[in-house]
Amino acid sequence: MCGITGYIGEKAATDILVDGLKRLEYRGYDSCGVAGITPKHGLYLKRVSGRVDALDAIIAKDPLRKGVIGIGHTRWATHGVPSEDNAHPHTDCDNQVVIVHNGIIENYLEIKEKLLKTGHKFKSETDTEIVVHLIEEKIKSLNKTGKSGDGDLLEPVFFEAVRRAIEELRGSFAMTILWAKCPNMLLAARQHSPLVIGLGDGENFIASDVSAFLKHTKKAVFLNDGEMAVVKKDSVKYFNFKGNKVEHASVTIQWDSTMAEKGGYKHFMLKEIHEQPESVENTLRGRLLPLKGDILQQEINLPSELIRNIKGVQIIACGTAYHAGMVGRYVFENFGLPASVDFASEFSDRAKIINKDIFIIAVSQSGETADTLYAVREAKASGAKVLAITNTLGSTLTREADFVLYTHCGPEIGVASTKAFIGQMAAMYVLAIHFAVIRGNIFDADARKYVNELLKIPRLIEATLANEGVISDVADHFAKSEHFLFIARHINFPIALEGALKIKEISYVHAEGYAAGEMKHGPIAIIYKGMPVLAIATTSKMLSLVANNIEEAKARGAEVIAIVDEDSREFIKAPRYIVVPRTLEILSPLLTVIPLQLFAYFIALAKKCDIDKPRNLAKSVTVR
Numbered sequence: 001m002c003g004i005t006g007y008i009g010e011k012a013a014t015d016i017l018v019d020g021l022k023r024l025e026y027r028g029y030d031s032c033g034v035a036g037i038t039p040k041h042g043l044y045l046k047r048v049s050g051r052v053d054a055l056d057a058i059i060a061k062d063p064l065r066k067g068v069i070g071i072g073h074t075r076w077a078t079h080g081v082p083s084e085d086n087a088h089p090h091t092d093c094d095n096q097v098v099i100v101h102n103g104i105i106e107n108y109l110e111i112k113e114k115l116l117k118t119g120h121k122f123k124s125e126t127d128t129e130i131v132v133h134l135i136e137e138k139i140k141s142l143n144k145t146g147k148s149g150d151g152d153l154l155e156p157v158f159f160e161a162v163r164r165a166i167e168e169l170r171g172s173f174a175m176t177i178l179w180a181k182c183p184n185m186l187l188a189a190r191q192h193s194p195l196v197i198g199l200g201d202g203e204n205f206i207a208s209d210v211s212a213f214l215k216h217t218k219k220a221v222f223l224n225d226g227e228m229a230v231v232k233k234d235s236v237k238y239f240n241f242k243g244n245k246v247e248h249a250s251v252t253i254q255w256d257s258t259m260a261e262k263g264g265y266k267h268f269m270l271k272e273i274h275e276q277p278e279s280v281e282n283t284l285r286g287r288l289l290p291l292k293g294d295i296l297q298q299e300i301n302l303p304s305e306l307i308r309n310i311k312g313v314q315i316i317a318c319g320t321a322y323h324a325g326m327v328g329r330y331v332f333e334n335f336g337l338p339a340s341v342d343f344a345s346e347f348s349d350r351a352k353i354i355n356k357d358i359f360i361i362a363v364s365q366s367g368e369t370a371d372t373l374y375a376v377r378e379a380k381a382s383g384a385k386v387l388a389i390t391n392t393l394g395s396t397l398t399r400e401a402d403f404v405l406y407t408h409c410g411p412e413i414g415v416a417s418t419k420a421f422i423g424q425m426a427a428m429y430v431l432a433i434h435f436a437v438i439r440g441n442i443f444d445a446d447a448r449k450y451v452n453e454l455l456k457i458p459r460l461i462e463a464t465l466a467n468e469g470v471i472s473d474v475a476d477h478f479a480k481s482e483h484f485l486f487i488a489r490h491i492n493f494p495i496a497l498e499g500a501l502k503i504k505e506i507s508y509v510h511a512e513g514y515a516a517g518e519m520k521h522g523p524i525a526i527i528y529k530g531m532p533v534l535a536i537a538t539t540s541k542m543l544s545l546v547a548n549n550i551e552e553a554k555a556r557g558a559e560v561i562a563i564v565d566e567d568s569r570e571f572i573k574a575p576r577y578i579v580v581p582r583t584l585e586i587l588s589p590l591l592t593v594i595p596l597q598l599f600a601y602f603i604a605l606a607k608k609c610d611i612d613k614p615r616n617l618a619k620s621v622t623v624r
């Protein structure tokens with residue numbers, strides 16, 4: 001989610017910053033910018049709505065090229081649509097302090113209100129801009145604005161102003177800040193968002209990841225959460241947010257720059273699978289209050305009256321997003337609200353049965369899927385209100401929907417959706433619990449139980465990912481199979497469908513997902529000796545029935561791979577197990593999907609398929 005670069009040294013900063021941004025574009029590319037200090041023009045800034053190439057072209061002969069210190073940013077919009085005004089860097093009122101930021105400031109509205117009262121003027125809709133004004137405020141209150149030229153004396157003021165501003169921030173951030181009056185230093189800070197310092201000879205670098213500076217240095221220091229760095233051309237000093245010094249040893253990076261863009265993973269898909277703990281965190285962040293068991297609605301502004309008055313929910317989506325919608329349906333129903341789900345391409349003709357009593361939830365990673373957009377228009381024409389669950393700010397869907405809930409998963413590059421899917425499911429839980437609380441369908445204590453368990457999910461996903469070796473071995477064993485079957489019941493049935501879809505997409509092999517109880521009504525006939533059958537058999541009220549279905553498959557020669565948790569394992573007899581941590585039954589899809597994504601990945605890897613760009617597919621399907 002967004003790429004940051006920073007440079008201080010003796011070379012032309014802008015060339016280095018722009019080159020670094022090009023390497024970070026995989027993190028987001030809807031707008032970008034650079035700022036620096038030039039000997040003649042002081043603080044100087046250029047931004048564009050669009051890609052880094054466009055920025056590079058407009059600053060080709062710019063005075064900005066002369067500076068030896070600067071910061072840069074390529075953006076994946078989270079607050080404020082993609083536009084030049086919302087592009088980073090952002091400046092304070094006097095255009096003296098400038099910032100680039102990655103992450104989400106949760107309490108930005110509160111802070112913005114206070115700053116507006118003290119006369120600050122805002123030029124963008126971003127959460128980031130409040131930080132730079134807050135720093136300006138802190139500099140003023142430290143009461144030493146000084147004159148240009150006495151930069152070294154002002155450095156402690158700059159540091160302390162940024163440190164005090166940080167103390168007021170809630171949320172996640174990686175940021176780099178430049179003050180025109182301190183032309184010999186950059187400040188960097190990290191909290192729940194990556195930031196790394198590159199150590200050169202007479203020059204130093206700051207970046208969201210090492211790919212931005214690997215061609216200049218392989219020596220790096222990864223900041224920890226709660227740390228700041230004072231970066232000068234010949235030195236870097238590290239501090240915690242209390243202002244105490246901390247020590248860091250540098251590491252030597254062995255990757256080349258392509259490997260670095262993928263975080264050392266072989267494919268974006270694998271990287272994105274591993275980013276899922278963070279994806280869930282980002283979707284939940286600021287929306288769930290663990291102690292009150294309440295859900296913040298700041299961002300989507302859904303009127304409680306609307307939530308109370310609707311008679312049902314209709315979810316529409318395509319592909320993987322449709323599977324998230326299926327999970328959503330079970331969750332809404334579990335909390336007492338009738339819900340149905342339809343493929344957007346099938347729904348359009350049925351939209352006439354919709355009226356204002358039915359609340360539409362359209363799910364789309366890209367927000368540009370033609371089938372989904374068309375279905376939304378049809379539903380709106382029938383008088384329904386539409387909420388979009390999407391990952392993409394400023395997308396067409398966000399403009400057409402009445403309300404938007406962003407998943408904040410960051411750009412998904414792999415065509416096969418993984419981290420966006422988990423974000424869509426997390427968003428469904430947020431909404432369904434919130435609706436249940438507002439409609440009085442759930443006791444506060446129960447809501448709190450779900451919320452608290454949801455907040456544990458990122459750590460449980462990490463534990464599931466730690467099983468990668470076992471999953472890779474199982475996948476290698478079955479890599480030559482020509483057919484795969486995935487079975488599950490109830491809320492894990494959509495996950496069986498998703499597991500099959502992942503294999504089809506990236507391995508081009510036939511795979512079916514089936515409701516386990518339906519097998520005996522026909523499809524069981526396709527089972528042959530040695531056919532791999534992946535069965536989701538985690539603890540649930542349906543477990544004994546799933547166990548029966550597994551026995552039925554085994555009796556016809558299937559090679560069952562059972563996805564179990566620690567407690568369900570003893571009830572399931574299978575030749576192979578993949579174990580996931582135990583969670584509440586209703587939340588289990590957030591964990592059971594992980595081994596299926598990895599399984600599909602390793603099958604495709606063994607088949608040497610083009611995993612990130614599978615044949616015949618596009619990341620966003622903009623035709624009907």
Ligand code: AGP
Nearest residue numbers: 319320321364365366369416417
């Ligand atoms: C998922 O792996 C697919 N690439 C595809 O099914 C996708 O989920 C579908 O096309 C919907 O896309 P959207 O979420 O951007 O609307």
